[in-house]
Amino acid sequence: MTTTETPPTAAAPAEVPARDDSPAPPAAAPGRPRRFAAGLAALAVLGLGVRLAYLLGWHTPWPLVGDPAAVHAAALRLADGHDYVRTTGLTGPPPPAFVAVLALASRLGLRTVLEHQVVACPLGAGGIVAMGLAARRMAGERVGLIVAALVALSPTVFATDTLLLADTLVVTTTGLLLLAAYRWWDLRTPGAAAWFGAAVGLATLVRPTALVLGAAVALPFAWWRGRAPRRLALPAQLAVAALGLAAVLGPWLLFDVARHQRPAALTGEVEHAVAEANCDTAYHGDATGYRSTACNEPLGRAVDGARAYAGDHEGRAGVVAAARVGRTFGLYQPRDQIERDADDAGREIVLGEIGLVAWYAIGVAGAFGLIGLRRVGRPVFPIVAIVAGVALTSALVYGQTVWRLPAELALAVPAAVSIDAAASAMWANRSRRLAPPAVGIAEPAPGAPPTDTEAPGDPGADVVAKPEDTAPADTAADPPGGLGSAAAGRFAGFDGMRGLAAMGVLVTHVSLHVGFSVRDRTGPYLSRLDVGVAVFFALSGFLLYRPFVARRMDGRPRPPTRDYLRNRFLRIFPGYWLALTILAVVLDVRGRADIQSFGDFVRYYGLLQSYSNATTLGGLQQAWTLTNEVAFYILLPFWAIGAAWLYRRLGPRRAVLTELAVLGAAALGALTLVYQVHSFGNDDVTTGTFDARLHWLPANFHLFVPGMALAVVLEWSRRRERPLWLLEWPRRHPMLCWAGAAACFWAVSTRLDLGFQVGATEPGQAVVKEVLYAGTGFLLVLPVALAGATLPRSLRWLGSRPMVVLGVLSYGIYLWHEGVTDIYRDIFNVPIFNGSIPAALAFTIAGSVAVAAVSYFVVERPALALKDRHRRLFAAWHPVGLPAGAAA
Numbered sequence: 022m023t024t025t026e027t028p029p030t031a032a033a034p035a036e037v038p039a040r041d042d043s044p045a046p047p048a049a050a051p052g053r054p055r056r057f058a059a060g061l062a063a064l065a066v067l068g069l070g071v072r073l074a075y076l077l078g079w080h081t082p083w084p085l086v087g088d089p090a091a092v093h094a095a096a097l098r099l100a101d102g103h104d105y106v107r108t109t110g111l112t113g114p115p116p117p118a119f120v121a122v123l124a125l126a127s128r129l130g131l132r133t134v135l136e137h138q139v140v141a142c143p144l145g146a147g148g149i150v151a152m153g154l155a156a157r158r159m160a161g162e163r164v165g166l167i168v169a170a171l172v173a174l175s176p177t178v179f180a181t182d183t184l185l186l187a188d189t190l191v192v193t194t195t196g197l198l199l200l201a202a203y204r205w206w207d208l209r210t211p212g213a214a215a216w217f218g219a220a221v222g223l224a225t226l227v228r229p230t231a232l233v234l235g236a237a238v239a240l241p242f243a244w245w246r247g248r249a250p251r252r253l254a255l256p257a258q259l260a261v262a263a264l265g266l267a268a269v270l271g272p273w274l275l276f277d278v279a280r281h282q283r284p285a286a287l288t289g290e291v292e293h294a295v296a297e298a299n300c301d302t303a304y305h306g307d308a309t310g311y312r313s314t315a316c317n318e319p320l321g322r323a324v325d326g327a328r329a330y331a332g333d334h335e336g337r338a339g340v341v342a343a344a345r346v347g348r349t350f351g352l353y354q355p356r357d358q359i360e361r362d363a364d365d366a367g368r369e370i371v372l373g374e375i376g377l378v379a380w381y382a383i384g385v386a387g388a389f390g391l392i393g394l395r396r397v398g399r400p401v402f403p404i405v406a407i408v409a410g411v412a413l414t415s416a417l418v419y420g421q422t423v424w425r426l427p428a429e430l431a432l433a434v435p436a437a438v439s440i441d442a443a444a445s446a447m448w449a450n451r452s453r454r455l456a457p458p459a460v461g462i463a464e465p466a467p468g469a470p471p472t473d474t475e476a477p478g479d480p481g482a483d484v485v486a487k488p489e490d491t492a493p494a495d496t497a498a499d500p501p502g503g504l505g506s507a508a509a510g511r512f513a514g515f516d517g518m519r520g521l522a523a524m525g526v527l528v529t530h531v532s533l534h535v536g537f538s539v540r541d542r543t544g545p546y547l548s549r550l551d552v553g554v555a556v557f558f559a560l561s562g563f564l565l566y567r568p569f570v571a572r573r574m575d576g577r578p579r580p581p582t583r584d585y586l587r588n589r590f591l592r593i594f595p596g597y598w599l600a601l602t603i604l605a606v607v608l609d610v611r612g613r614a615d616i617q618s619f620g621d622f623v624r625y626y627g628l629l630q631s632y633s634n635a636t637t638l639g640g641l642q643q644a645w646t647l648t649n650e651v652a653f654y655i656l657l658p659f660w661a662i663g664a665a666w667l668y669r670r671l672g673p674r675r676a677v678l679t680e681l682a683v684l685g686a687a688a689l690g691a692l693t694l695v696y697q698v699h700s701f702g703n704d705d706v707t708t709g710t711f712d713a714r715l716h717w718l719p720a721n722f723h724l725f726v727p728g729m730a731l732a733v734v735l736e737w738s739r740r741r742e743r744p745l746w747l748l749e750w751p752r753r754h755p756m757l758c759w760a761g762a763a764a765c766f767w768a769v770s771t772r773l774d775l776g777f778q779v780g781a782t783e784p785g786q787a788v789v790k791e792v793l794y795a796g797t798g799f800l801l802v803l804p805v806a807l808a809g810a811t812l813p814r815s816l817r818w819l820g821s822r823p824m825v826v827l828g829v830l831s832y833g834i835y836l837w838h839e840g841v842t843d844i845y846r847d848i849f850n851v852p853i854f855n856g857s858i859p860a861a862l863a864f865t866i867a868g869s870v871a872v873a874a875v876s877y878f879v880v881e882r883p884a885l886a887l888k889d890r891h892r893r894l895f896a897a898w899h900p901v902g903l904p905a906g907a908a909a
Contacts, residue, residue, distance in 0.1 A: 051901075051902065052161065052162040052901050052902015052903070053162065053902065054162075054902070056162075057157065057162040057165065057902060060166045060169075061149075061150060061153045061154075061165065061166065061169055062150075064149055064153065064166065064169040064170055064173050065146045065147075065149045065150050065153075065169070067173050067174075068145065068146050068149045068169075068172065068173030068174070068179070069143060069145075069146040071173060071174065071179050072142040072145050072146070072179045072182050072183060073139070073142050075179055075180070075183060076138050076139065076142060076183045083134070083138075083183075083367055085134055086365070086367055087365045087367075088186060089184050089185035089367070091115055092115050092119065092120060092123065092185045092186065092187065093123070093134055093185055095115055095120045095124075096120050096123035096126075096127055096137065097124075097127055097132060099120060099121065099124035099127075100124040100125075100127035100128045115187055116187050116226060116227055116228055116229060117226055117273060118187070118190055118226040118227045119186075119187040119189060119190050119227060122140070122190075123140060123141075123185075126140045137185055138183050138185060141183060141185060141189045142182055142183065144182070144189050144190060144193070145178065145179065145181075145182030145189055147193050148178070148182075148189070148190070148191075148192025148193040148196060149169050149172045149173050149192075150169070150196075151192065151193045151194075151196025151197050152169060152172045152192060152195070152196040152199075152430060152433070153165045153166065153168055153169035153172075153196075154196065155168075155195075155196040155197070155200040155203070155434070156168035156199075156433075156434045156437060157902065157903075157904065158199075158200050158203045158204060158207075158903075158907055159199065159394070159399060160394060160399060160434060160435075160437070160438050160441075160900045160903075161441075161900030161901045161902045162901055162902030163441050163900075163901050163902070164434065164437045164438055164441050164900065167437035167440055167441060168433050168437045171383070171433050171437065172192060172430070172433065175376065175379060175429075176373075176375045176376045176379065177372075177376035177380065177422070177426070177429065178192060180368055180369065180372050180376070181423070181426070184368065186423065187227055187228060188228070188423050188426055190227040191224075191227055191228055191426050191427060192426070192430060193227075194220070194223055194224035194227045194228075194231065195224065195407070195426070195427045195430045195431065196430070197220045197223065197224070198217075198220045198221060198231070198234065198235070198238070198407075199403060199404075199407075199430075199431065199434070200220070201213070201216045201217040201219070201220035201221075202217055202220075202238050202403045203399075203400075203403065203907065204217075205217045205242070205258075205262075206242065206400055206403075207904075207906045207907045208906050209258070210258075211257070211261045214258040214259070214261040214262040214265070215261050215262065215264065215268075216265065217238075217239070217262050218235075218261070218262035218263060218264060218265025218266035218267075218268075218269075219265040219266070219268060219269050220235075221234075221239075221262075221265075221266050222265065222266040222267075222268070222269025222270045225266075225269075225270060226269070226270070230410070230414045230424075231427075233410045233413060233414055234406070234407050234410040234411075235266070236410075237406035237407065237409055237410040237413075238402070238403045238406045238407070239259065241402040241403075241406060242402070243255055243259060245400075245402070294418050294419060295327050295418060296316060296326075296327045297312035297313060297314065297316045297327075297419070298311070298312045298313075298316070298327070298345075298418060299316065299326075299327035299328070299330045299331045300313060300315060300316035300330055301315075302315045302316065303316065303341070303419065304334060304341050307354070307357060309340075309341060309344045310341055310343075310344025310345040310346075310347065310348045310353060310354075310419065310420045311345075311348060311358070311361060311419055311420060311421070312419045312421075342416040342417075343416075344420065345415045345416050345418070345419050345420035346412050346415045346420060347420065348415070348419075348422075349411065349412070349415040349420040349421060349422070349425045350380075350384075350412070350415075350425060350428070351377050351381065351422075351425070351607075353420070355377055356608070358421070358422060359373035359377065362421070362422050368422075371844075371847075371848050373422070374608055374844075376422075377607060377608075378603050378607075378608075378872075380425070380429055381599075381602075381603060382876075382879045383429055383432050383433055383436045384429075384432060384436075385599070385879050385880055386435070386436035386439040386440065386879040387404075387432030387433065387434075387435040387436040387439070388432075388435075389435070389439045389879075389883045389894065390434070390435025390436055390439040390442075391404065391405075391435045392894050392895055393435065393438040393439065393442055393894065393895035393898050394434075394435055394438060396894075396895050396896075396898075397895075397898070397900060399900070401435070404431045404432065404434065404435065407427050407428055407431040408428040408431060408432065411424055411425060411427055411428040412428075436879070438898070439878060439879065439883065440878050441898065442895050442897075442898035443877070443882045444878070445897075445898060446882075446897065446898075447829075512564075512805065512806060512808075512809060512810065513808070513810045513811070513812050513819070513820040514805035514808060514812050514816055514819035514820055515560060515805060515806075515828070516819075516820070516824060516825045516827070516828025516829065516831075517818070517819030517820060517821070517824035517825065517827070518556060518560065518801065518802065518805055518819065519556075519557070519560070519827075519828040519831040519832075520824050520827030520828040520830075520831050521553070521556075522553030522554075522556040522557055522831070523553060523827075523831035523832075523834045523835045523838075524553075524834070525550035525551065525553035525556075526550065526551050526553045526554065526643070526835060527834060527835075527838040527865060527866065527869065528547060528550050528862065529547060529549070529550040529551040529553075530551075530643075530838065530839055530842060531838075531842055531858070531861050531865050532544070532547040532548070532858060533548065533777065533779070533854075534842050534846065534853065534854070534856075534861065535851065535855060535856035535857065535858055535861045536853075536854035536855055536856070537858040538777035539777050539854070541858075544776070545770045545771055545775065545776060545777065546766075546770045547777075548770075548775070548776070548777045548778070548779070549766060549769055549770045549775070551779075552766060552769070552797050552798065554646055554724070554794075555794040555795055555798030556797075556798045556801055557646070557798075558646075558649070558650075558653075558721065558724035558725050558728070559725070559727050559728040559731075559795075559798040559799050559801075559802045560728060560802060561650060561725060561728065562653075562725035562726065562727065562728025562729040562731075562732070563728030563729070563731050563732050563802065563806055564728070564732075565653070565654070565657055566657060566729045566732045566733075567732035567735070567736060569657070569658075569661040569664075570661075570664075570732050570733055570736045571736050573661070573664065573665050573668055574668075574737065574740055579658075579661060579662070579665065585654075586654065586655075588888045589651075589654045591884045591885060591887055592881075592884070592885065592888075593628075593647060593650065593651065593654075594628075595880045595881060595884040596832055596833060596836060596876050596877075596884075597628070597641075597644065597647060597836060598626060599876055599879075599880050600833075600836040600837055600840070600876065601625060601640055601641055601644075603840075604641060604837070604843075605625070605640045605641060608840070608844075610840050610843035610844060610847070611843060615636070615640050616640070624636060625639065625640040628644065628647050628648045628651050629648070630644070630645075630648070631644075631648040631649075631713060631716040631717065632648075632713060632717070633713055634711070634712065634713045637711055637713040637716050638711060641836065641839070641840070642839060643835065643836075643839055644836075645716040648716065648717075648718075649716070649717070649718050652717070652718035653718055653722075653725055656718065664676070664680050667679055667680060673737070673740075677733055677734075677737050680733055681730055681733060681734070684726045684729055684730050685726070685730075687722055687723075687726060688723035688726040688795075689723075690722075691719060691721065691722040691723040691726075692723055692788050692791060692792070694714070694719055694720045695715065695720050695787050695788055695791055696784045696785070696787065696788050697784075698712050698714050698715055698720065699781065699782075699783065699784040699787045700784045711780075715780075723791060723795055724791075724795050724798065726795075727795055727798065727799035727802075728799070728802065731799070731803065731806060734747070734748065735748065735806070735807070748807055751803050751804050751807060752804065752807040752808065754804075755804030755805075755807075755808065755813050755815055755816055756815050758800045758801075758803050758804045759800065759804070761796070761800045762796070762797045762800035762801045765793045765794075765796040765797040765800065766793075766797050768793055769789075769790055769793035769794065769797070773786050773789060773790055773793075774786075775790065804816065805819065827870075829877060830870060830873040830874055830877055831873075832873070832877075832881065833869075833873025833874070833876040833877055833881065834869045834870060834873045836876070837868075837869050837872045837873055838865055841864070841865050841868040841869045841872065842861065842865045844868070845861055845864045845865060845868070
């Protein structure tokens with residue numbers, strides 16, 4: 022909707038106060054406690070089922086090694102009445118809380134490793150409830166349920182719950198600590214302070230480093246609340262919190278001192294960890310920042326030796342501390358750390374990889390979500406303090422994945438805020454996607470300028486732009502698989518078109534990977550479904566060029582090039598960088614180690630890899646199409662300048678005809694280049710060599726030309742007294758256009774003898790293939806573009822909600838699907854060109870859609886919100902169902 026201002030009248034004051042464009046934080050909406058409780062209980066049951074299924078169906082039998090072995094042995098000894106502090110070898114006693122729970126189960130007769138693992142599963146489900154309640158206190162009921170779902174399904178969490186590690190209870194204690202911290206912030210009463218101290222004490226019994234986290238939360242609280250006295254003075258509240266801490270830790274410490282000759286206080290593992298983390302092996306080489314058994318000595322001498330070694334190598338301390346923090350947060354040698362986790366505690370490498378990707382997503386979404394929490398008046402210092410405390414602990418001890426768990430859980434709350442805000446915006450704007458345009462294509466007002474109803478910036482925005490404010494990027498098509506805001510308003514079927522095109526490319530690649538294209542009669546057709554790329558390019562040519570044409574024909578100035586390029590950058594690069602980093606750098610799913618130097622970094626992250634034969638298909642193989650998109654984005658403003666000059670010199674009619682002729686000549690030039698490269702180049706699909714020139718824009722410009730020509734003809738037709746009959750016919754008979762597209766697809770699949778090969782082998786064959794691809798893409802796009810926001814009955818399914826959602830996620834599907842296929846082959850040990858097409862397709866589609874959704878909510882949508890400089894992130898988000906006293 023648009024905002025109008027009433028001009029001052031005679032009765033109105035002459036001066037109007039300046040309007041504050043910064044919106045006030047939205048008020049918290051009332052919630053539904055019973056529905057929240059039911060949803061949280063259901064998620065806890067789901068999480069318990071996931072843990073038991075993983076334990077009994079996948080993780081058994083399981084070798085008892087490392088810290089889990091120490092926990093199991095300590096629980097049995099404590100149940101049998103022996104000293105808790107007695108150690109096995111050099112391993113110090115683990116923290117007491119988890120051991121005490123397992124010891125109680127052992128006294129009840131549950132003494133085997135499997136029985137202890139089964140006991141740990143409901144403890145993990147309790148962590149789901151604790152984190153859900155904490156998130157509800159922090160950001161409302163919806164966020165609480167999202168966080169509970171993340172914890173229930175997180176592979177990092179549910180795998181830990183079956184490994185017999187104390188970290189099973191870390192989830193619960195972290196949730197209780199956050200809940201108590203925010204309750205103390207909201208109420209500022211002695212009782213709330215006491216509960217916070219007790220929560221810190223309980224967390225310390227589970228992991229002694231929680232004392233650092235508790236102090237990191239309490240000190241900022243004292244700083245900010247010390248100047249706002251309320252009820253009991255803050256120093257007195259801090260004293261009460263200390264009493265709560267002592268009330269929980271005191272009984273254990275007294276028991277430990279009274280019973281044991283050599284009290285362990287809370288654990289002996291820290292001393293052991295310090296001993297293993299300070300020697301040459303842990304300071305240099307592949308194990309830098311981790312621990313090493315080469316440092317092992319008798320425990321007392323080892324700690325002294327470790328302290329002496331650290332003092333003698335102070336010059337290396339900064340590098341080692343950074344490596345330790347990097348290992349914990351998955352930023353330094355993540356692949357090496359995953360393998361060490363598998364060796365030390367029996368974690369599956371596959372779950373480690375999935376957990377690392379999930380952590381990256383939570384970290385990025387959490388960073389954005391902190392903005393949302395602050396904008397509604399909720400404090401973020403407890404979250405930041407926990408992350409900082411984890412970093413400090415890692416820097417002082419060593420880096421490992423399990424240290425990260427409290428930080429990951431804390432950041433899951435603002436990550437859920439990002440998800441909730443994105444989902445709420447999409448739901449709120451679902452009706453705008455189907456709103457009819459102000460001026461239709463079939464019934465334009467004579468001589469009227471086009472009315473663009475797209476919202477600037479974020480495609481989920483709730484503000485409609487005026488025609489004169491609409492920049493070309495606001496109506497632009499996105500890269501293969503992308504989402505353009507034009508589809509949200511004028512072109513109701515373009516989202517569905519993008520979804521179909523992305524799925525076509527996915528099916529082609531999966532069928533090639535598993536060899537189905539070779540084995541089955543449908544192989545020639547499946548191999549040609551990559552014609553979806555031609556659909557993407559036709560959409561880009563039409564949607565990107567149309568605003569330039571409209572402004573030129575209306576006599577308006579050309580849109581600012583800087584805004585246009587900024588918007589295109591925000592649409593392309595953030596999602597691409599995320600996929601490239603995870604698939605090619607962190608996981609390296611194809612084992613090629615493409616990015617090894619600064620030059621490689623610039624080449625791949627700058628989308629320049631297609632300009633060299635050695636790297637043209639490196640990184641993300643399908644990203645060669647993005648290099649064409651970027652080149653087209655840069656070319657388009659210059660093309661528009663030339664077309665505007667023609668328009669001024671020749672007049673409307675002659676300028677349009679001349680531009681169409683130039684476009685045809687450019688397409689012919691592109692096809693000529695394709696012919697020459699196949700005649701004299703080194704492109705040979707039979708030997709697997711590819712000529713980079715075939716992946717440049719000059720050799721693919723003919724695929725953009727149909728969309729550009731359609732934009733010119735359509736805008737010219739809209740300004741005529743009578744629309745061109747040439748456009749009226751396909752508008753009224755859309756299925757005839759699609760029948761023509763089917764004929765082109767059948768011809769390219771069966772008449773050229775391409776088989777299952779990716780490219781052509783002969784020059785003439787290559788040119789005909791490109792012509793048929795361009796024809797298929799154009800005939801598919803043509804009736805949808807002419808229909809605008811009112812789709813004919815035969816194409817109305819393209820605007821359905823499932824197709825719109827698929828279109829929204831199509832860019833992510835396009836970026837991630839080949840990596841997901843590689844992960845499928847790695848998990849199930851499927852050799853290349855072998856495997857079952859139904860299983861591979863099911864896994865790739867499900868995995869690609871899931872990861873694309875995460876990518877969209879975490880990276881792409883926040884980046885799209887930056888398109889409009891006048892809008893703010895989370896401007897419309899508000900928490901729903903905050904508990905009493907939790908004011909926003």
